[in-house]
Amino acid sequence: xxxxxxxxxxxxxxxxxxxxxxxxxxxxxxxxxxxxxxxxxxxxxxxxxxxxxxxxxxxxxxxxxxxxxxxxxxxxxxxxxxxxxxxxxxxxxxxxxxxxxxxxxxxxxxxxxxxxxxxxxxxxxxxxxxxxxxxxxxxxxxxxxxxx
Numbered sequence: 828x829x830x831x832x833x834x835x836x837x838x839x840x841x842x843x844x845x846x847x848x849x850x851x852x853x854x855x856x857x858x859x860x861x862x863x864x865x866x867x868x869x870x871x872x873x874x875x876x877x878x879x880x881x882x883x884x885x886x887x888x889x890x891x892x893x894x895x896x897x898x899x900x901x902x903x904x905x906x907x908x909x910x911x912x913x914x915x916x917x918x919x920x921x922x923x924x925x926x927x928x929x930x931x932x933x934x935x936x937x938x939x940x941x942x943x944x945x946x947x948x949x950x951x952x953x954x955x956x957x958x959x960x961x962x963x964x965x966x967x968x969x970x971x972x973x974x975x
Contacts, residue, residue: 828899828913828922829942837881841867845885853884854894854917877970898966902974912972914963921959933959 837855839845844867858878865872866880883890900912904926913922920942922932933947933956946952 828901828911828915828920830936830940833897833899833915839881839885841885849885851884853881854897854915855881855884856897896962896966898963898970898972900972900974912963912967914959914966916959916962919955919959921956921963923963931956 863881
């Protein structure tokens with residue numbers, strides 16, 4: 828869930844509808860690809876799809892309802908990684924590693940963009956930890972992540 832994997836560039840090419848050379852900093856996720864393709868094809872996006880169309884971002888046809896956070900869950904024990912889930916806002920990132928370990932990490936992306944200083948036990952961030960855990964639980968419920 829570190830920035831090197833979360834900030835994967837998204838590139839599109841659709842000369843008839845998308846102006847070339849654009850850059851956007853909106854928080855999008857891989858689950859947004861399917862609704863975007865459906866939207867561009869003029870197909871109704873099913874209500875049970877969790878993602879959101881990126882069409883408004885790239886066509887600038889209407890305001891995009893910017894996400895306030897993104898949820899992430901890595902379910903596998905592979906490549907030497909531990910299962911983990913978390914939430915990222917524009918400023919903070921909260922990660923919970925579980926199975927076989929149980930560890931939390933909090934990063935202040937404004938002050939520490941390289942994520943070198945875990946602030947989970949820093950008293951100055953106790954309010955942030957509480958708020959981020961609350962938002963994390965809400966997001967898990969919203970996306971129906973019951974695997975935990």
